Amino acid sequence: MADASTAPAYHVAHEVLSVVFRVSEGTVEVLLWQRALAPDQGAWSLPGGLIDAGEQPQDAVVREVREETGLDIEPGSVMATDFDPEIRHVDVIFRVVCDERPEVEVASEALESGWFALDELPHPDKSTRRIQRAVRLARQPSSVGRVVGRGD
Numbered sequence: 001m002a003d004a005s006t007a008p009a010y011h012v013a014h015e016v017l018s019v020v021f022r023v024s025e026g027t028v029e030v031l032l033w034q035r036a037l038a039p040d041q042g043a044w045s046l047p048g049g050l051i052d053a054g055e056q057p058q059d060a061v062v063r064e065v066r067e068e069t070g071l072d073i074e075p076g077s078v079m080a081t082d083f084d085p086e087i088r089h090v091d092v093i094f095r096v097v098c099d100e101r102p103e104v105e106v107a108s109e110a111l112e113s114g115w116f117a118l119d120e121l122p123h124p125d126k127s128t129r130r131i132q133r134a135v136r137l138a139r140q141p142s143s144v145g146r147v148v149g150r151g152d
Contacts, residue, residue, distance in 0.1 A: 013089045016061040017048030020096045029115040036111045043125035057092040070105030080138035
């Protein structure tokens with residue numbers, strides 16, 4: 001068994017994303033911003049980012065949404081989570097609802113923002129495609145786990 005000095009270091013990224021919803025003429029729309037910089041330059045992304053050391057997910061999503069869109073939010077409870085085992089990445093997804101289309105001031109890393117139907121996103125980045133899948137799964141009825149035996 002390797003001691004701590006020779007054990008491989010594993011990095012698990014924890015990211016928070018906000019799915020900002022609004023209903024317009026019966027259609028559910030989400031807020032996206034278009035990336036001005038690499039990676040994924042030109043792709044569309046949900047507001048969000050990495051959780052800083054010592055930061056709670058709720059605080060991180062408030063900070064990230066404000067930095068990327070200029071909007072102040074109250075994140076409420078977690079809508080869904082997603083894990084990508086290939087890159088050891090955990091997403092914590094919050095649902096934020098607004099009644100009217102707020103004025104969005106995109107950050108310098110963005111070209112523009114827009115509202116799009118969840119199933120009709122224009123060129124979403126990899127992270128947004130992962131979240132899109134997690135949101136679809138979160139809309140389905142959840143299953144209940146059960147005890148299937150003993151571990152001996």
